[in-house]
Amino acid sequence: MSGVRGPSDYTHEPPRHPCLRINAKEPFNAEPPRDALISSFITPVDLFFKRNHGPIPIVDDIERYRVSIRGLVKNSIHLSMADIKNLPKYSVTATLQCAGNRRTAMSNIRTVRGVGWDVSALGNATWGGAKLSDVLELAGIPKLMGVTSYGGKHVEFVSVDRCKEEEGGPYKASIPLSQAANPAADVLLAYEMNGEVLIRDHGYPLRVIVPGVIGARSVKWLDNINIIAEECQGFFMQKDYKMFPPSVNWDNIIWDTRKPQMDFPVQCAICSLEDVDVVKQGKITISGYAVSGGGRGIERVDISVDGGKIWLEANRYQKPGVPYIPDDITSEKWAWVLFKVDVEVANNSEIIAKAVDMAANVQPENVESIWNLRGILNTSWHRVRVQNASPATPRSNL
Numbered sequence: 460m461s462g463v464r465g466p467s468d469y470t471h472e473p474p475r476h477p478c479l480r481i482n483a484k485e486p487f488n489a490e491p492p493r494d495a496l497i498s499s500f501i502t503p504v505d506l507f508f509k510r511n512h513g514p515i516p517i518v519d520d521i522e523r524y525r526v527s528i529r530g531l532v533k534n535s536i537h538l539s540m541a542d543i544k545n546l547p548k549y550s551v552t553a554t555l556q557c558a559g560n561r562r563t564a565m566s567n568i569r570t571v572r573g574v575g576w577d578v579s580a581l582g583n584a585t586w587g588g589a590k591l592s593d594v595l596e597l598a599g600i601p602k603l604m605g606v607t608s609y610g611g612k613h614v615e616f617v618s619v620d621r622c623k624e625e626e627g628g629p630y631k632a633s634i635p636l637s638q639a640a641n642p643a644a645d646v647l648l649a650y651e652m653n654g655e656v657l658i659r660d661h662g663y664p665l666r667v668i669v670p671g672v673i674g675a676r677s678v679k680w681l682d683n684i685n686i687i688a689e690e691c692q693g694f695f696m697q698k699d700y701k702m703f704p705p706s707v708n709w710d711n712i713i714w715d716t717r718k719p720q721m722d723f724p725v726q727c728a729i730c731s732l733e734d735v736d737v738v739k740q741g742k743i744t745i746s747g748y749a750v751s752g753g754g755r756g757i758e759r760v761d762i763s764v765d766g767g768k769i770w771l772e773a774n775r776y777q778k779p780g781v782p783y784i785p786d787d788i789t790s791e792k793w794a795w796v797l798f799k800v801d802v803e804v805a806n807n808s809e810i811i812a813k814a815v816d817m818a819a820n821v822q823p824e825n826v827e828s829i830w831n832l833r834g835i836l837n838t839s840w841h842r843v844r845v846q847n848a849s850p851a852t853p854r855s856n857l
């Protein structure tokens with residue numbers, strides 16, 4: 460009906476960059492190599508991580524595409540892409556991070572359920588589109604409204620992809636109306652990524668971007684927007700993407716006891732080195748990314764090259780050469796910062812990175828203390844181990 464449909468198999472998947480590391484093939488889940496991630500502040504579209512729960516939807520006729528806004532509102536409306544593009548266009552640079560980022564390292568402690576990810580299940584893009592607050596206004600919901608006169612308190616986004624978790628139904632999620640109708644929250648209905656038309660993998664023709672919130676709420680291939688009284692009852696809100704304590708296992712879990720995860724916590728990772736890496740003796744440059752949720756900028760990134768005894772502060776930047784100042788109005792509040800520091804490393808040492816956000820939240824020291832059965836939000840100190848390549852490693856004569 461809306462001009463976009465979810466196929467039932469994987470015969471119509473789009474082409475993908477050969478550099479991506481595939482964590483699951485069907486549905487397609489892939490991330491770029493660590494060093495590719497930090498080669499630019501803006502992540503190129505083809506290297507941006509792809510996180511799917513079903514086959515990629517197909518748009519047969521963009522002219523026929525409509526997104527409807529309905530439910531507990533005065534006016535139900537159906538908007539074409541032209542209607543959406545008629546609204547003021549905003550560009551928001553925001554980091555999208557999957558809650559499962561760094562899951563593999565958590566599963567090394569104790570088994571968790573979910574697709575394994577290294578440290579690259581995130582990316583930083585400039586999203587172009589209409590503000591959701593402007594779209595809601597067309598349906599009769601004034602800006603900054605927390606509840607409609609019909610009792611609507613949540614905004615549900617429904618897609619068209621077919622997910623096995625939803626028993627073949629579409630992916631869906633919701634955010635509070637107070638956030639959706641707040642222009643300062645920068646929630647977008649995005650049709651562009653890095654200045655180009657959104658590609659199929661990232662939600663063509665239209666997706667939601669909820670800055671500062673786990674990626675799971677940024678619904679791709681938008682079909683309907685429903686104004687509802689309670690939060691969305693879909694699988695990905697109620698039976699997934701919730702944070703449980705280490706004591707909860709699959710035998711004693713009670714999903715209702717926790718709220719769906721929204722903001723992501725402070726996070727950072729070293730991307731210039733693999734988990735165990737061989738480096739030349741002496742000085743090396745360590746670099747990576749740091750980001751926090753909820754619009755809390757990064758205050759500091761601390762690096763240790765001796766397993767956490769001595770710490771030094773890394774340089775942070777968003778534009779190369781321009782120092783990052785967290786509360787400066789020119790710093791992009793939803794975007795990551797990249798960090799860099801030159802250090803002298805001893806043979807066989809552990810290098811650690813930890814970030815501190817503007818609210819002085821700091822990453823937890825050990826993954827054990829935040830282990831959870833779904834393996835989400837592994838934000839523990841990022842550790843890598845380096846061994847020096849001896850300068851005169853003899854090469855075998857062929």
Ligand SMILES: Nc1nc2c(c(=O)[nH]1)N[C@H]1C(S)=C(S)[C@@H](COP(=O)(O)O)O[C@H]1N2
Pocket residue numbers: 507508509510511512513555556557558618619620630631660661662673674675676677678679680
């Ligand atoms: N319709 C739909 N939207 C979705 C998903 C999905 O499977 N289907 N995955 C979500 C999750 S878990 C994440 S992390 C992000 C990933 O966005 P990306 O693939 O554009 O990087 O999309 C979110 N939106």
Ligand SMILES: [Mo]
Pocket residue numbers: 510556557558559674675
């Ligand atoms: Mo995700």
